Amino acid sequence: MSKPATAAGDLPRYHQISNILTERIELGKYAIGDLLPTEQDLCAEFDVSRYTIREALRRLTEAGLVRRRQGSGSQVVANKVPANFVHSMRSLSELFQYASDTVFKITAVEMQVPEPEVQPYLGETADEPWLYVEGVRLEADGRTPIAFSRVFINREFEGIAGDLPSVGGTIFRLIEQRYGVTVEDVEQEIRAEPMGKYAAKLLGSSTRIWAVRVIRRYFGEDGKILQISVNYHPADRFSYSMHLRREGAKGWV
Amino acid sequence: MSKPATAAGDLPRYHQISNILTERIELGKYAIGDLLPTEQDLCAEFDVSRYTIREALRRLTEAGLVRRRQGSGSQVVANKVPANFVHSMRSLSELFQYASDTVFKITAVEMQVPEPEVQPYLGETADEPWLYVEGVRLEADGRTPIAFSRVFINREFEGIAGDLPSVGGTIFRLIEQRYGVTVEDVEQEIRAEPMGKYAAKLLGSSTRIWAVRVIRRYFGEDGKILQISVNYHPADRFSYSMHLRREGAKGWV
DNA sequence: TGGGTAAATATGTCCGGACAAATTTTAGGT
DNA sequence: ACCTAAAATTTGTCCGGACATATTTACCCA
Numbered sequence: 001m002s003k004p005a006t007a008a009g010d011l012p013r014y015h016q017i018s019n020i021l022t023e024r025i026e027l028g029k030y031a032i033g034d035l036l037p038t039e040q041d042l043c044a045e046f047d048v049s050r051y052t053i054r055e056a057l058r059r060l061t062e063a064g065l066v067r068r069r070q071g072s073g074s075q076v077v078a079n080k081v082p083a084n085f086v087h088s089m090r091s092l093s094e095l096f097q098y099a100s101d102t103v104f105k106i107t108a109v110e111m112q113v114p115e116p117e118v119q120p121y122l123g124e125t126a127d128e129p130w131l132y133v134e135g136v137r138l139e140a141d142g143r144t145p146i147a148f149s150r151v152f153i154n155r156e157f158e159g160i161a162g163d164l165p166s167v168g169g170t171i172f173r174l175i176e177q178r179y180g181v182t183v184e185d186v187e188q189e190i191r192a193e194p195m196g197k198y199a200a201k202l203l204g205s206s207t208r209i210w211a212v213r214v215i216r217r218y219f220g221e222d223g224k225i226l227q228i229s230v231n232y233h234p235a236d237r238f239s240y241s242m243h244l245r246r247e248g249a250k251g252w253v
Numbered sequence: 254m255s256k257p258a259t260a261a262g263d264l265p266r267y268h269q270i271s272n273i274l275t276e277r278i279e280l281g282k283y284a285i286g287d288l289l290p291t292e293q294d295l296c297a298e299f300d301v302s303r304y305t306i307r308e309a310l311r312r313l314t315e316a317g318l319v320r321r322r323q324g325s326g327s328q329v330v331a332n333k334v335p336a337n338f339v340h341s342m343r344s345l346s347e348l349f350q351y352a353s354d355t356v357f358k359i360t361a362v363e364m365q366v367p368e369p370e371v372q373p374y375l376g377e378t379a380d381e382p383w384l385y386v387e388g389v390r391l392e393a394d395g396r397t398p399i400a401f402s403r404v405f406i407n408r409e410f411e412g413i414a415g416d417l418p419s420v421g422g423t424i425f426r427l428i429e430q431r432y433g434v435t436v437e438d439v440e441q442e443i444r445a446e447p448m449g450k451y452a453a454k455l456l457g458s459s460t461r462i463w464a465v466r467v468i469r470r471y472f473g474e475d476g477k478i479l480q481i482s483v484n485y486h487p488a489d490r491f492s493y494s495m496h497l498r499r500e501g502a503k504g505w506v
Numbered sequence: 507t508g509g510g511t512a513a514a515t516a517t518g519t520c521c522g523g524a525c526a527a528a529t530t531t532t533a534g535g536t
Numbered sequence: 537a538c539c540t541a542a543a544a545t546t547t548g549t550c551c552g553g554a555c556a557t558a559t560t561t562a563c564c565c566a
Contacts, residue, residue, distance in 0.1 A: 012549060038516060049551045054517085070517040071559030085348070085439065087340040087495075095338070095497070184498065186338065191492035192445035192465050210463055210488075212445050235463075239444035242340075244348070246437045259556095265519060291546060302521045307547085323547040324529030 003047040014055035017046055021056060025065055025079050035073040036066065085244040092183060093170065095216070097240060101140040104149070104171075107202070108134040109161055114152050114228075121217055121228055122152075130228075131158045133171065136202050137231075146237075147214075148199040150230045157226070172218050172227050181226060185219040190240060199232050210235040256300040267308035270299055274309060278318055278332050288326040289319065338497045345436065346423065348469070350493060354393040357402070357424075360455070361387040362414055367405050367481075374470055374481055375405075383481075384411045386424065389455050390484075399490075400467075401452040403483045410434075410479070425471050425480050434479060438472040443493060452485050463488040 004016040011019075024030055037045065042053045057074055060066040063081045068074045093100060112132035119126040131153040137146045153160070157175050164171070172183055195203075195211035203209075211232040218226045257269040264272075277283055290298070295306045310327055313319040316334050321327045346353055365385035372379040384406040390399045406413070410428045417424070425436055448456075448464035456462075464485040471480045 006549085014549080040516080051550060051552085055549085057517095068517065069559075070557060071515070073516060073559090085342050085345055089338050089497075092338060092497075186497040187494065188497070189492055189494045190443060190465075192463055192488040210445055212443075235445040239442055241440070241442045244342075244345075244439040244441070246435070259519085267519080293546080304520060304522085308519085310547095321547065322529075323527060324545070326529090326546060 012055075013046075013048055014052045014059070017042075017048070017053065017056040018059040021060060022063070022065065022081070025060075025076055028079070030076050032076050032079055034076050036076065038073060085246055087242045087244045092172070092186065095186065095188065096170075098137070098146055099140065102146060103138045103140065103142055104135050105138055105142075106133060106135040106164055108132070109164055111155070111158070112152075118150075118152060118215075118228060118230060121215060122225065125154075125225065128155065130155055131161060133164060145203040146233065148195075148202050148232045152228045154224065154226050171229075175226060181220050183218045183226060184221050185223075187217040187219070189215045192235060195232055195234070203232075203234055205234070212238045212240070214240075265308075266299075266301055267305045267312070270295075270301070270306065270309035271312040274313060275316070275318060275334075278313075278329055281332065283329050285329050285332055287329050289329065291326060340495045340497045345425065345439065348439065348441065349423075351390070351399050352393065355399060356391045356393065356395055357388050358391055358395075359386060359388040359417060361385070362417055364408070364411070365405075371403075371405060371468075371481060371483060374468060375478065378407075378478065381408065383408055384414060386417060398456040399486065401448075401455050401485045405481045407477065407479050424482075428479060434473050436471045436479060437474050438476075440470040440472070442468045445488060448485050448487070456485075456487055458487070465491045465493070467493075 004010075004013045006013055010016070021030075021036065030036055036042070036057075039050055039053050039057070042056075043050055046053070057066065057068060060074075061068055065076060065078050065081065066074050067077045089095060110132050111129045113127065113129050114122060114132075133151040133153065134149070135151075136148055138144060139146060151171055153171065153175070157179055160171075160174050160178050163174055163178065176182060190212060192210060192212050195205075195209050197208070199211070200207070200209050212235050214231045214233065216229050216231075218228070220226050257263075257266045259266055263269070274283075274289065283289055289295070289310075292303055292306050292310070295309075296303055299306070310319065310321060313327075314321055318329060318331050318334065319327050320330045342348060363385050364382045366380065366382050367375060367385075386404040386406065387402070388404075389401055391397060392399060404424055406424065406428070410432055413424075413427050413431055416427055416431065429435060443465060445463060445465050448458075448462050450461070452464070453460070453462050465488050467484045467486065469482050469484075470478055473479050
C-alpha cells in the first residue's frame with residue numbers, strides 16, 4: 001500500500017483511506033472487537049501524516065464503525081455503516097400537519113372499552129375502560145372540517161374530562177400539563193380506507209368517501225400508553241409530508 | 254477575550270470556544286444568515302491556533318448551527334440546536350417499509366420531460382428531460398405486486414440506464430455507487446387517491462382501485478434533485494408506520 | 507499467584523506552517 | 537452600467553512537531 005494519489009477530481013487522501021479501511025472492516029479483515037492498526041502503523045502503511053490518518057479514523061468513528069480510546073486504540077464496533085436519516089420536529093404539533101389555530105369540536109365524552117378496531121393497538125390494556133372522546137377538528141373558521149377523531153385516554157387521566165370542552169389545543173398537551181407526565185414516544189400509522197358513514201356525515205359528506213386514517217399512540221416515560229387517537233381525514237384534502245436529512249457521516253459505497 | 258484556560262478538569266479549548274460561539278449565536282449577536290468572523294480573526298480574538306478554531310467551528314457545523322464554505326466563510330444557518338422528536342432510520346431502505354429482497358421489474362426506460370403531475374416537484378428543472386424508468390415492485394416471489402413506480406432520474410446520471418436491468422436494490426443506491434454522490438435529504442409526501450387504470454392493470458387489478466401515492470425526492474449535497482420517484486401502492490395493502498422518540502430536553506417551545 | 511508501581515504505548519489537544527481550491531472583490535475595458 | 541479577468545480572501549487538505557492523558561504492559565515484591 002502506498003500514498004493515495006490526489007490528482008484533480010480524486011477524493012481527499014483521508015477520504016480514500018477511510019474507504020479502504022471501511023472495506024477491510026466489511027470484508028472481516030478487521031473483525032468486530034478487533035483493534036485497528038495504530039495511527040503510527042497506518043501512517044507508515046499509507047505514507048501519510050498522522051493528521052490524515054486521524055481524519056480518516058474520525059470518519060470511521062462518525063460512521064459508527066469504530067470507537068477510539070486514548071491509550072487503548074481504535075476498536076471495530078460494527079461492520080456496516082448505519083447511515084442515519086432523521087426526520088425531526090420541534091414539537092409534536094408538527095406531527096399533525098394542520099395549523100395550530102384549528103378547533104376540536106367534541107361530540108361525545110364517556111368511559112368506554114375500546115372497540116375491536118383499536119384493541120390491537122392496546123396490548124394488555126385492551127379490556128379496560130378508557131376515557132373516550134369523539135369529535136371533529138375544524139379549520140379556524142369553525143366550519144371547514146379537517147378530520148373526524150376518536151380519542152382514547154388512559155383512565156389515570158380521566159380527571160381531564162371536565163377540561164375538555166375548552167380544549168383549543170391538543171388533548172395530550174392537556175394531559176401533560178394537568179398531570180405532569182411527558183410524552184416520550186409516539187407511534188404513528190397511516191393507511192387509506194373507505195370512511196364510515198357516520199364519520200363522513202360529520203365531515204359534511206352524504207356519499208361514501210375515502211379517508212386517510214392516522215392512528216397515533218402516545219407513550220409515557222415508563223412505556224405506558226397515555227392516549228390513542230384515531231383520525232379520519234378526507235382523502236381529497238389530506239397529504240402527509242416529511243423531510244429526512246442525513247446525519248453523521250456520509251454513506252459508503 | 255483571551256486564550257481559554259485549560260486547567261485540570263476544564264474542557265478542551267476548542268470545546269470552550271464552540272460554547273462561547275454557540276451562546277453568541279443564540280443571543281443573536283451572529284444572526285441567521287450572518288457570517289461569523291473569519292478563522293483568522295477568531296484566532297486573534299481567542300489567542301489560539303487555527304487548528305483549535307477549526308475544531309470549534311467543526312462542532313458548530315456538526316450541531317447544525319453553521320455551514321462552512323471554502324472561500325466564503327462560516328454562515329449561521331440556525332440559532333437553536335434543533336429537534337425534540339426524532340424519527341430515524343438506519344438507511345433509506347427503511348423508508349420504503351417493504352422487505353429488502355423485493356424485486357423491481359422494469360417496464361420502460363427512456364429520456365422524457367416529466368408530465369404535469371410531477372412538474373411542481375421539480376422547480377426550475379421542470380422543462381428538462383430526465384431519465385424515466387417505470388416498473389412494478391414485486392415481493393421476493395417475483396409475483397405479488399407491491400407498488401407501481403415512475404422514477405425520474407437527473408440526466409447527469411443517465412449512464413446508469415445500462416445497469417438498470419440488473420437492479421435488485423434501489424436506483425438511488427445505484428446512482429450513489431456509480432457516481433460517488435450522496436443522498437443528503439429526502440422529501441416524502443403521502444396521499445390517497447384513485448389509481449389510474451394503467452397502473453392498476455399492472456398491479457393485477459381490473460377494477461378501479463384506490464392507491465396510496467408516495468412521492469419521494471432525493472437531494473444531493475448541493476441541494477440538486479438527484480431523483481424523484483412516484484409510487485402507487487394498492488390502498489388495501491399499504492400502511493405507513495413511524496416511531497418518534499423524544500430527544501434532548503423535555504418541555505415545549 | 508496476586509497486587510502495586512513504573513514504564514511504555516496509543517490516542518487527544520494544540521501549535522505552526524505550506525499549498526490548494528472555492529468564493530468574493532477589485533480593477534480595467536467597452 | 538456591465539462584463540471579464542485578475543487579485544485577494546477564506547476555508548480545505550496535509551505536513552511535522554510537541555506535550556498531555558488514558559490505557560496497557562512489564563516488573564517487582566510479598
